[in-house]
Amino acid sequence: MTALLVADAISKRFGGYLALADVGVQIRAGDIHALIGPNGAGKTTLFNIISGVAVPTAGRIAFQGQDYTGRRADQVLAMGVARNFQHVRLFPGLSIVENVMIGCHARMGSLLQELLSYVRLEPRAERDARDRALEVINFVGLQGRIAMLPGELTLVDQRRLEIARALASGPQLLLLDEPAAGMNPSEVNQLDTLIRQIRDSGITVLLVEHHTRLVMAVADRVTVLSAGRVIADGPPSIIQRDEAVITAYLGDSQ
Ligand SMILES: Nc1ncnc2c1ncn2[C@@H]1O[C@H](COP(=O)(O)OP(=O)(O)OP(=O)(O)O)[C@@H](O)[C@H]1O
Numbered sequence: 001m002t003a004l005l006v007a008d009a010i011s012k013r014f015g016g017y018l019a020l021a022d023v024g025v026q027i028r029a030g031d032i033h034a035l036i037g038p039n040g041a042g043k044t045t046l047f048n049i050i051s052g053v054a055v056p057t058a059g060r061i062a063f064q065g066q067d068y069t070g071r072r073a074d075q076v077l078a079m080g081v082a083r084n085f086q087h088v089r090l091f092p093g094l095s096i097v098e099n100v101m102i103g104c105h106a107r108m109g110s111l112l113q114e115l116l117s118y119v120r121l122e123p124r125a126e127r128d129a130r131d132r133a134l135e136v137i138n139f140v141g142l143q144g145r146i147a148m149l150p151g152e153l154t155l156v157d158q159r160r161l162e163i164a165r166a167l168a169s170g171p172q173l174l175l176l177d178e179p180a181a182g183m184n185p186s187e188v189n190q191l192d193t194l195i196r197q198i199r200d201s202g203i204t205v206l207l208v209e210h211h212t213r214l215v216m217a218v219a220d221r222v223t224v225l226s227a228g229r230v231i232a233d234g235p236p237s238i239i240q241r242d243e244a245v246i247t248a249y250l251g252d253s254q
């Protein structure tokens with residue numbers, strides 16, 4: 001069976017610095033696939049390449065068997081690959097529902113076009129987008145916060161809102177970059193449940209996360225990056241016992 005996403009021999013150079021070196025990753029449809037590794041390993045760089053925010057220096061990337069190397073972020077989003085950002089990016093002047101509605105229109109074009117089209121939406125289309133936004137707001141557990149502005153939300157709720165916006169675009173693959181950062185144990189448990197619900201709704205998830213316990217609990221498969229290279233790939237039970245992974249990353253944090 002072809003993987004949903006295949007990154008093949010990806011390299012990324014920033015000036016003289018090689019941030020990714022010959023990285024290969026295959027993400028199976030229906031999996032929660034985790035990408036872990038030390039700070040600076042290249043995880044966000046790989047996310048940027050998969051989501052079209054960055055172009056690889058070398059290598060190819062394919063979604064559902066189709067090469068899309070070099071496509072822009074809005075084209076990649078329209079194809080069915082959505083993401084959050086490691087550092088939350090929301091529209092502070094728009095309401096929570098409007099922030100999510102922008103995601104509903106993601107398939108129409110670039111973010112700016114989305115904003116413009118949102119302003120000029122037909123009443124019917126606007127109603128549909130609002131209904132869809134409320135549905136995903138409910139799904140991520142933010143229904144009690146819709147009267148607030150994004151800036152009034154806690155960081156954890158801002159992360160939920162970013163996930164809602166990504167989900168509103170109707171993705172087949174959702175990329176989550178450190179969604180548990182800054183969360184307390186009970187919030188991490190809620191996130192664990194949410195990620196499983198997302199997967200169970202038919203969306204494949206690629207998760208970058210330093211929260212090892214969360215990763216090992218939810219992931220079907222784990223790829224480990226260190227200094228821009230894949231040092232291990234497999235199910236969590238194998239990864240947890242991998243000597244190279246323990247030395248490079250896990251240490252005695254487990
Ligand atoms: N735009 C850029 N220009 C120059 N160097 C960059 C750029 N983006 C990333 N890097 C470098 O590439 C390396 C990989 O960075 P990246 O952000 O992908 O790491 P990461 O695995 O996501 O780390 P973290 O766990 O801290 O988020 C780092 O050394 C970083 O400084």
Ligand SMILES: [Mg+2]
Binds near residue numbers: 043044045086
């Ligand atoms: Mg990162």
